[in-house]
Amino acid sequence: MEMLTNILAATVVAGTPLLLVALGELICERSGILNLGQEGMMLMGAVAGFIAALSSGSLLVGLIAAIATGVAMSLFFGFMAITLAANQYAAGLALTIFGTGLSAFVGSGFVGNSIEGFTRVAIPVLSDIPVIGRVLFDQDPLVYVSFIACAGVAFFISRTRGGLILRAVGEDPDAANANGLKVQAVRYMAVAFGGGMAGLAGAYLSLAYTPMWTENMTAGRGWIALALVVFATWRPGRLLLGAYLFGAASILHLVLQGLGWNSPTELLAMLPYVVTILMLVLLSWDPARTRLNTPLSLGQPYRPSH
Amino acid sequence: MSATQRLKLENIVKEYPGCRANDGIDLIVEAGEIHALLGENGAGKSTLMKVIYGLVQPDEGQMFWNGKPVQVANPAEARGMGIGMVFQHFSLFETLTVAENIALGLPAYEARDRAKLEERIREVSAHYGMALDPRRYVSTLSVGERQRVEIVRCLIQESTLLILDEPTSVLTPQEVTTLFATLRKLSAEGCSILFISHKLEEVRALCDNATVLRHGRVSGDCRPAEISATDIARLMVGEDTPISTRVTSAQPGELLLEAKNLSWRCDDPFGTSLNKVSFNLRRGEIVGIAGVAGNGQDELLKALSGEVRVDAGSLEFDGRRIETLTPDQRRGSGVAIVPEERLGRGAVPGMTLADNALLTASGQGLVQKGMIRFGRVREFCRNVIDRFDVRCNGETSTAGSLSGGNLQKYIIGREALQNPKLLVASHPTWGVDVGSAVAIHEALIRLRDEGAAILLISEDLDELYQLCNRMGALCGGRLSPLAEASDLSIEQLGQWMAGEFGSEEASHVAA
Numbered sequence: 001m002e003m004l005t006n007i008l009a010a011t012v013v014a015g016t017p018l019l020l021v022a023l024g025e026l027i028c029e030r031s032g033i034l035n036l037g038q039e040g041m042m043l044m045g046a047v048a049g050f051i052a053a054l055s056s057g058s059l060l061v062g063l064i065a066a067i068a069t070g071v072a073m074s075l076f077f078g079f080m081a082i083t084l085a086a087n088q089y090a091a092g093l094a095l096t097i098f099g100t101g102l103s104a105f106v107g108s109g110f111v112g113n114s115i116e117g118f119t120r121v122a123i124p125v126l127s128d129i130p131v132i133g134r135v136l137f138d139q140d141p142l143v144y145v146s147f148i149a150c151a152g153v154a155f156f157i158s159r160t161r162g163g164l165i166l167r168a169v170g171e172d173p174d175a176a177n178a179n180g181l182k183v184q185a186v187r188y189m190a191v192a193f194g195g196g197m198a199g200l201a202g203a204y205l206s207l208a209y210t211p212m213w214t215e216n217m218t219a220g221r222g223w224i225a226l227a228l229v230v231f232a233t234w235r236p237g238r239l240l241l242g243a244y245l246f247g248a249a250s251i252l253h254l255v256l257q258g259l260g261w262n263s264p265t266e267l268l269a270m271l272p273y274v275v276t277i278l279m280l281v282l283l284s285w286d287p288a289r290t291r292l293n294t295p296l297s298l299g300q301p302y303r304p305s306h
Numbered sequence: 307m308s309a310t311q312r313l314k315l316e317n318i319v320k321e322y323p324g325c326r327a328n329d330g331i332d333l334i335v336e337a338g339e340i341h342a343l344l345g346e347n348g349a350g351k352s353t354l355m356k357v358i359y360g361l362v363q364p365d366e367g368q369m370f371w372n373g374k375p376v377q378v379a380n381p382a383e384a385r386g387m388g389i390g391m392v393f394q395h396f397s398l399f400e401t402l403t404v405a406e407n408i409a410l411g412l413p414a415y416e417a418r419d420r421a422k423l424e425e426r427i428r429e430v431s432a433h434y435g436m437a438l439d440p441r442r443y444v445s446t447l448s449v450g451e452r453q454r455v456e457i458v459r460c461l462i463q464e465s466t467l468l469i470l471d472e473p474t475s476v477l478t479p480q481e482v483t484t485l486f487a488t489l490r491k492l493s494a495e496g497c498s499i500l501f502i503s504h505k506l507e508e509v510r511a512l513c514d515n516a517t518v519l520r521h522g523r524v525s526g527d528c529r530p531a532e533i534s535a536t537d538i539a540r541l542m543v544g545e546d547t548p549i550s551t552r553v554t555s556a557q558p559g560e561l562l563l564e565a566k567n568l569s570w571r572c573d574d575p576f577g578t579s580l581n582k583v584s585f586n587l588r589r590g591e592i593v594g595i596a597g598v599a600g601n602g603q604d605e606l607l608k609a610l611s612g613e614v615r616v617d618a619g620s621l622e623f624d625g626r627r628i629e630t631l632t633p634d635q636r637r638g639s640g641v642a643i644v645p646e647e648r649l650g651r652g653a654v655p656g657m658t659l660a661d662n663a664l665l666t667a668s669g670q671g672l673v674q675k676g677m678i679r680f681g682r683v684r685e686f687c688r689n690v691i692d693r694f695d696v697r698c699n700g701e702t703s704t705a706g707s708l709s710g711g712n713l714q715k716y717i718i719g720r721e722a723l724q725n726p727k728l729l730v731a732s733h734p735t736w737g738v739d740v741g742s743a744v745a746i747h748e749a750l751i752r753l754r755d756e757g758a759a760i761l762l763i764s765e766d767l768d769e770l771y772q773l774c775n776r777m778g779a780l781c782g783g784r785l786s787p788l789a790e791a792s793d794l795s796i797e798q799l800g801q802w803m804a805g806e807f808g809s810e811e812a813s814h815v816a817a
Contacts, residue, residue, distance in 0.1 A: 161414055168399045168410050175397035178361070179411050180382030291576065292401045292443070 001131075007251055008135040015247025016146045017042075017201040017209060017218075022225040022232075022239050023146075023153050024197025028074075029229055030157065031190035032170040032297035036092025037077050038198050039222025040099020045070045045202025047107040050213040054115055063203050070199020071192050073099060078191040082184055085301035096222070104215045117211025118142055140208050142200075149197070154236035166190060170295030173302040183302065198222065224273060231280030234293045242280050249275040311373060312337045312467055312498045313358070318367035320353050327353035328364070329522040335467065340489060340499045342509040342530060345519035346542055346739050347710065351502050354519070355469050358500075359391045360384040385411065390460025394471040396452050398444050400576065405440035408459045431458050434488045445576050449598050450481045457488070468492065469500045474508055475765060476599055479800035486512050504542070505768075506535040518542055543740045551747040554755070556775050559589035562759045563728055568609055568619035568629075578602040580609060580616070583785045585778065587728065587759040592750065593788060594774030595763045597803055602783035603763045604646065607732050610761070611643040612636045624727060638669055642726035644717055646733045646763075648710060652717045655706030659698065659716060660687045662705050667724055686723070694719030695745060711742025718746055722753050729753060732763040747773060767796065781805035 021038055028035050048069035053062025073095060080091040118140040126137040136147075157163040169176045169186045176183050201221070206213050224246060232238035253268035261268075284290055313335040320328040328350045335341045345351045356362045358369070360378035369376055371387055378384045384391070398407050405424050409417035417423060424440040431438040436454040444452060453473060460468050470489075474482045489499055489512065503509050509516055509530045516530045518541040526541040539549045568583040580602055587593050597603055608614045610621070612633035621629040628636055637643075645651040653662045660683050664672055672682050687701040696716045698708050705713055714734060721729060731750065735743040750773060754760055764770050770777055771791055778788040779802035786802035801807070 161409070161417060164402065164406055164410060167402065171399045171401055172397070175399060176410075178381055178391075178393065178397040180380065180385060181410065287573065291574075292445070294401075296401075 005131050005134050007248075007255060008131070009139070010251045011244055011247040012135060012139060012143060013209065013247070014250050015243040015245075016143050017204045018221050018225055018228065018246055019146050019150060019240060019243035020142075020204060021198045021201035021222060022228045022243060023149050023236065024194035024201075025225055025229050026232075026234055026236065026239060027153060027157075027166070027197075028190045028194030029298055030166050030170045030234060030295050031187045032173060032295050032300070032302070033078075033081055033187050033191055034088045034092065034299040035074065035077055035081070035095070035191060035194055036089060036226065037073065037095025037099065037222075038194075038225055039218055039220070040096035040103075041070045041073045041195055041198035042099075042202035042205070042218045042222045043103035043216065044073055044099045045199030046206040046217055047103040047110070047202075047213055049199070049203035050115070050206040051107070051110055053207055054110065054113060059118060059207055062207050063200065066199040066203035066207075067196045068199070070195040070197070070202070072195070074191045074195020074198070075188070077195075078188050081301070082187050082191065085303045087301065088299050100216065107213045107215065110213045111215065112212075114212040115207070118208040142204050142208050145200075150236055150240050157236065167295070170297055173297050177304050183304065201225075220273075224276065227277060228280065231277060231284050233284045233290045234295065238280070238283060241283075242276055245279055246272045246276040310337045311335075311370070312339075313500075314370040314373075315354075315358070316368045316370070318354065318357055318364045318369070320350075320357060320362060320364050326522050328357065331367075331519070331522070331524055333517050333524075335498050335500055336515075337466075337498055338493050338496045339515060340493050340501055340513045342513035342516035343500055343502045343519065344504060344506075344509060344516055344538065344542055346504065347737050348739065349519040349542070350522040351519055352471070353522075355391070355471060355500070355502060358384070358469065359389060385463055385465070388464060388466040389469065390463055390465030390467070391469045392453065392456040392460065392471065392473060394473075394475065396456055398452055398455060400445040401443070403441055403443050404438055404447075404455050407444055407455060408440075408462060411459050411463060426462060427458060430461050434458075434461065434491060435484060436488060449476045449600060450478070453477070453485075461492075465497065467498045467500065469502070471502045472504070473501070474503065474505060478598055478803040479767070479796050480804060482508070506530075506538050509538070510535060520544060539740070547739075547741040548744045549740055551744050551751070551772060553747075553751060553772055556591050556754060558591035558775060559757065561586055562589050562624060563587040563761075564620075564622040565610075566620045566622075568606075568616045568621065570605060570609055570614055570616045572605065578605055578783045580605050581783045582619070583609075583780075583783075584619075585785060585788055587761060589727070589757050589759050590754055591775040592754050592760040592762055592773050594770035594777035594791070595761065595780055595785070596767060596770055596777060596799055597763075597765070597780035599765060601780045601803075603732060603780055605783065606780065606785075607643065607645060607730055607763060610636075610641070610730050611645075637666065640725075640727035642666075642721035642724060642729045644721055644729065644731040644734055646736070648713050648717060649706060653705040653713060656704055658702050658704055659691070659696075659708075660684055660701040662716075663687045663690065663701075663720055667720055670724055690716060690719040690723055693723070694749060709739070709742075711738040714738050715742055715745055715749070718749050722749055725756075726753075726758055728759045728761070730761045730763070733765065734762070735764075735766065735769060743769075767799065771796075779803040781807075 021042055025038055045066040049062040049066030052065035053059050077091055077095050080086040081088045120138055120140055123137040127133040165181055165186055169181060169183050173183045205217055228239060228242045232242050249272035253271050256268060311334055315331060315333040318328050318331045331354055343351055357364045360380045360383055405427060408427060409423060427438060427440040438454055438458060493499055501513055513530050516528050517524055518526045520542060530538060543549060564586045566584050568580055570580040572579040578601060609616050612631055616629055620627060649655045663686050664683055667686060670686060672679055672686060684701055694715045697712050734746050750760055762774060774791045776788045777791050777794060778786040779799060781803060782805055786807040
């Protein structure tokens with residue numbers, strides 16, 4: 001029982017950075033913009049957050065720096081993809097390559113340093129519930145932020161006027177423009193939100209998950225987030241499920257190794273990616289529901305006609 | 307006087323690279339007036355309405371709204387002034403509900419209370435005889451219902467000028483009657499309507515005044531009820547263009563194509579499945595398939611061309627079963643297809659006319675042992691261009707550089723010169739100028755008289771009545787019985803288009 005509780009708690013922690021970055025990308029894609037730069041923005045967020053926290057001694061300053069870095073990078077992407085209507089795939093890939101290189105360069109002097117990262121804060125009363133209390137309500141503050149973000153995104157998309165506008169812009173920017181909606185502004189905001197969340201996810205890695213900086217520490221989470229968003233059919237609830245599934249599978253290989261399971265580590269390290277994708281493929285079966293949630297204009301450059 | 311002038315345009319000029327779309331247009335729409343804007347495709351109608359609605363800015367000219375000079379910077383401003391617009395391609399979001407779609411066009415404070423908005427939608431739609439359920443997803447609505455959503459949206463925004471772009475082209479005759487009743491009621495209540503169309507009889511029945519455009523200029527103003535349709539047509543196309551096709555009677559021969567219970571399930575949740583479609587075609591006749599867009603026309607064409615393989619049913623062509631053959635094999639046995647989209651499916655826009663000829667006519671000795679015989683290709687292509695009067699810069703022009711009418715003449719010609727036994731043509735004159743439409747109709751009749759069978763899928767009922775020997779209608783993927791065109795009343799056809807035929811009748815083909 002004790003062990004199961006610990007595994008579940010570790011699952012939530014492992015799934016959190018993925019959940020954060022994927023929520024940002026979900027909003028971004030719902031506006032019709034596909035940003036393949038998640039991995040780059042996460043890495044930049046991780047390194048900026050770590051450096052800022054290390055030099056200021058404040059984790060909060062680190063978080064703000066990480067988010068600001070993510071937003072700045074996404075606005076750069078937005079300028080190319082929205083204002084210049086450049087190819088979103090190419091612009092996003094460029095952002096990832098740029099972010100990977102720059103973060104390694106900026107962070108090279110900080111490898112090996114470590115800081116006191118975010119620690120667990122138990123929520124009174126709730127954390128006393130057996131199992132669930134430890135798993136959900138005795139975690140670091142950023143985990144709680146991810147809960148709020150997930151609920152907030154779900155509420156925003158389905159219940160608010162802003163969410164309605166976002167969905168409309170993502171489905172058909174021409175019709176949205178004809179309806180008097182400000183397509184480009186909506187898309188900039190969505191892209192910036194995606195950037196901020198990617199920065200935050202990066203900071204989670206370098207300030208909470210493993211409080212230090214190592215080169216390429218995201219290990220492909222930005223890419224798996226992109227796949228997650230698609231297979232979760234752009235719905236926040238499924239995104240949460242997918243992120244924790246990934247978390248569980250990545251914990252599982254540690255657990256199996258601990259139990260003395262003798263199989264190649266490479267094979268086990270592959271597990272989270274395979275399991276997550278397979279499960280979500282099975283979940284995204286209903287074509288009608290999928291179609292209702294798919295942003296139809298995704299990835300297509302849009303220029304308002306004049 | 308100026309108090310009753312809702313909209314006045316003075317000398318509107320809009321120039322695009324290589325084309326003066328609007329060349330000094332004047333237009334006055336009075337309060338409560340139904341005003342027709344007539345003209346062929348490319349005459350400048352759509353540019354003009356985009357100017358009015360603030361989607362494009364005019365290079366010169368002045369617009370007056372209720373007597374005051376105004377400049378409309380964007381659609382939101384136009385709507386704020388009271389201009390409502392219903393586009394031909396609706397600006398609705400399929401994945402949202404009716405109420406959500408309407409909420410998007412309203413200021414936030416009015417859209418906040420969803421229950422109140424839904425009540426208002428029900429009220430307005432009931433008042434004007436356009437029943438609507440605000441909670442339904444737009445993707446589940448028929449084309450006619452979607453148009454109602456657009457109109458109701460304008461009404462809820464309290465528009466005092468409603469611009470309708472070719473509103474009847476997507477409706478059944480009965481729906482047209484309902485729409486006209488709504489528009490008359492609106493006009494009686496003081497709302498002005500700018501009715502854009504090229505259907506002259508409708509304009510004569512509905513509109514108080516008409517402004518006719520040709521080549522970006524006003525070629526005439528008239529009271530449509532007082533002059534003949536032919537006179538209006540002359541204003542639209544000018545003096546030199548033939549405006550009607552001479553149709554000789556057909557001599558149908560033996561049975562060529564027998565389709566029995568064709569069924570095909572569409573995987574796309576928003577698409578249409580074919581349900582037991584049965585019909586037959588004889589040599590030397592034209593059979594018409596009417597129907598509102600999206601009722602299975604495209605699916606039927608694909609089932610005949612071989613682009614989709616039907617799940618059930620048989621297709622017997624010229625004494626041989628073809629339902630399992632590939633498109634290429636069907637083409638080889640004498641089936642020619644003219645799909646709805648000229649650019650993209652009928653022809654590749656970026657390729658030259660010669661290369662486009664090769665795409666479907668390679669079986670005409672244009673290829674030998676896998677090698678292209680360029681001389682023959684050029685010859686074939688020039689032959690099409692000459693015989694079908696395609697206006698272009700020779701066989702090296704790209705397909706995308708031709709006007710809609712000329713490209714369509716080229717595509718029809720390319721298929722006709724391969725002497726098909728069966729030609730399936732979908733919306734062959736959609737968006738085509740009158741002169742080209744006449745040429746295309748004549749080409750179809752010539753082909754028929756040479757013994758080919760023609761299946762004509764069209765939304766243009768005038769065209770169908772003019773050309774077809776027998777006709778039926780598709781609705782929801784089911785085909786009505788076919789009847790002799792001369793015996794089929796437009797009311798009956800309209801009922802068929804709305805799906806009012808027993809399934810018993812549908813599977814039994816009228817002789």
